[in-house]
Amino acid sequence: MTVNETLAQASNAMVYGAITTFTSSMVAYSISLAKGRRLETLETSAQRTNSSHQVRMGSTDTLIKPAVSTSVSVDGDLGQGRRAGNIGLALTWLGAILLGLALTFRGLSVGRWPLGNMYEFSLAAGFAVSLVYCVMSLSRDLRWLGLFITIPVLLDLGSAITVLYAESAQLVPALNSYWLLIHVAAATVCIGAFTVGAALSGLYLVAQAAEDRITNGLAPGRSAAIAQRVPPADRLDLMAYRIHAFMFPIWTFAVIAGAIWAEAAWGRYWGWDPKETWAFITWVFYAAYLHARATAGWRGRKAAYIALAGFSAIIFNYFIVNIYVQGLHSYSGL
Amino acid sequence: MRIALILLFLLALASVPGSIFPQRGTSPLRVNEFLKDNPTSGRILDQLYMFDVFASPWFASIYLLLFISLMGCVLPRAVEHYKEMRSYPPAAPKNLSRLPVHLQWNSNTPAEQAILETQVAWKKRGWRVRTGDDWISAEKGYSRETGNLLFHLSLLVLLIAVGVGGVMGFRGTVIVREGSGFANNVTQYDTFTSGRNYSADKLPPISFKLENFISSFQRGGQQNGAPREFYADLSVKDDPSATPRAFRVEVNYPLRTAGITVYLVGHGYAPEFSVRDAAGNLLWQDAAVFLPQDAGFTSSGVVKIPDTVPQLGLQGYFLPTVSADFSNGPVSEFPAADDPGVYISAWQGDLGLDSGLPQSVYRLDTKNMKRIGMQELAPGETWTLPNSGVTVEFTGYRQWATFAITRDPAKGWALGAAIAAIAGLSLSLLIPRRRAWLRVTPAAGGGNLFEVAGLSKTEAPGLADEISHLAELVNTKKENL
Secondary structure, eight states: OOOOHHHHHHHHHHHHHHHHHHHHHHHHHHHHHHOOOOOOOHHHHHHHHHHHHHTTTTTTTTTOOSSSSSTOOOOOOOOGGGHHHHHHHHHHHHHHHHHHHHHHHHHHHHHHHHHHHHHHHHHHHHHHHHHHHHHHHHHHHGGGHHHHHHHHHHHHHHHHTTTTTOOSOOOGGGGGSHHIIIIHHHHHHHHHHHHHHHHHHHHHHHHHHHHHHHHHTTOTTTTTHHHHHHHOOHHHHHHHHHHHHHHHHHHHHHHHHHHHHHHHHHHHSSSHHHHHHHHHHHHHHHHHHHHHTSSSTTTTTTHHHHHHHHHHHIIIIIIHHHHHSSSSOOOOOO | OOOHHHHHHHHHHHHHHHHSSTTTEEEHHHHHHHHHHHHHHHHHHHHHTTTTTSSSSHHHHHOOOOOOOOHHHHHHHHHHHHHHHHHHOOOOOOOOSSSSHHHHEESSSOHHHHHHHHHHHHEEEETTEEEEESSEEEETHHHHHHHHHHHHHHHHHHHHHHHHHHHHHHEEEEEETTTTTTSSGGGGSSEEEOOOOOTGGOOOEEEEEEEEEEEEEESSSSTTOEEEEEEEEEEEEEETTTOOOEEEEEEEEEEEEEEEEEEEEEEEEEEEEEOOOOOOEEEEEEEEOOOOOOOTTOEEEEEOSSSSSSSEEEEEESSSBBBBBTTTOBBBSSOOOOOOOEEEEEEEEEEOGGGOOOOOTTOOOOEEEEEEEEEEEEOOOOEEEEOOEEEEEEEEEEEEEEEEEETTHHHHHHHHHHHHHHHHHHHHHHOOOEEEEEEEEEEETTTEEEEEEEEEOOOTTHHHHHHHHHHHSSSSSSOOO
């Protein structure tokens, strides 16, 4: 089958449009953050986090009072920055739609799913990150998170159009399977959601540092500049946990779908190919994160570092293993 | 749990060298290359099992410890969970207003009637209910712990299935040329590894012939030369007496029969030569398998002709598309056979076949041989070797395919365990364990005070909504305070 050049070029145009849109969106979110302050002071957050930690220090089997009481609203409130935040969110939606169209046109230009090389994976990952964020925004106010989502999306798209770019073309036979959609799409959605999770865990560490300084009677440091513009540490920690806990079974599924595909393609379901090894390492890190959050002495900051280590393993697997390590998963298209 | 955490980190750390150094299990040739290039460090790394990470004793000891710790944690919890499933939730606490979700109202409904009706309504909603004189204590979400236990037990089954598959199965590879066949017999394999408990004479007696191999490649553009299609058309006999049936094996679409699976894993070219002596008698005629060296399928190989005096060897390259540019030596421009040609050198002397040492069929041992000439040939061309009058005719080429043939009797178990693991994981992460209470106390100004409260054992959203819904099921006339 030949390549429809018109559609392929339309796809490229959409990608450039998405990059422009996400850049504007990032600027809007920055203005929004610069102007906004949340209602609850850092002092109050620090007090509440401390008291909830004391309650939670008990054995894991006792019933515990949740950190978030239903009677107190601690959602981020951006106050004056709200209008800029609204513009940022609208632009993120637009960027996500443009990326979705770019992927659709790319797929139509060659009559297959657009998941055949690193350029296409990167577009799909950018789409997944922005879509996960937009969908989460439907049920809660996440404008404060927008800046920390658009930055990784732009880094991802920037690397896609510069170093990873591959012309629209047919697949190598090894990828010619319906498992491509199941395995790669599941993995891509996970990467998208884990990016959001990593942003939340990173923000949690900053907010916790700011609250700790106040608890210890120190002057609010540089971390306070960010901490007073995002929700309190305990809230960030909980959000990060929920997204990781929701995605972990899906990540497990993505790895197992890959194993089923490997059985059909290579004659064994697990062979410690470098890509498989790093998918396993990622899985172990996130499993450790979920265990750490239920282990006294590990929850909080240590758990957040484990989640970030899991995300680093994903990034390593994507950029280093795909490009520099010889293995069966050599589909970078470079 | 702390020990399990540390072991998990050790396991992740221990698998890292397996992705950095080449592994014998997946790429034995690259291991040999590494050892040749780094003799000293290579030997030390080898002694540390760095080329067999996933079969090393230290890797095994980490995962065995992990599973022992897992068993030590899961088995007592399973017993405890079983007891909990058969018992009732604890009595309602005295002071419900201290709980995270708390609702209260006054009503004249008598306590006994409300308790009786509410417990029926709550039970219908799937809550496990215990009642006292003026209270109800209810709990829901036991499947969280069930799922947790299912997940960890599935991991154990998965590990056992991996082990059993290794012991009871086999894996072999074989190169088959177009027009040639393969019978499932251990002597026909190029490589064959089997588990301790698999005896090679249990191989099912299937056979197949490679009728036709089809390959196509991307022409033009950035990905010029990238593979696009491979098919191997086989005629398969499921047992020696069966009538042959046609089957097309593709990448991703293996042949599954008689408990074994036949995969297409590679392909290449086999140039055909006819070698005759000065009198025109045929010395050798066949297609010799040449192994691809690069993306353009420049293929190298040898032909050994032991039945002449002195013995004769041909060594060289097959190029599917001869390049016009010779600055890099004989290199094929494109992987498809658009303009095939061979570059061969002829050697005379002792092939060393009688030395008793095993020899590669792809390499000429030129220790006791002398090179007598070099020639470029297009299909149909004949080269008369200097001195002897022997002629070498390059008559054409055939394609060949590599098949991997495997048997893993435990893979169904592994798949079942993996599916159970995902199901267990989803239950344990998505279902919250929560409790709810109702307490009815006489109010100061007459009538009764109704209190409903809830508590989640885990950090899950939606508790407040669920509890207020339970409160609505308490059939009283509500006057919120």
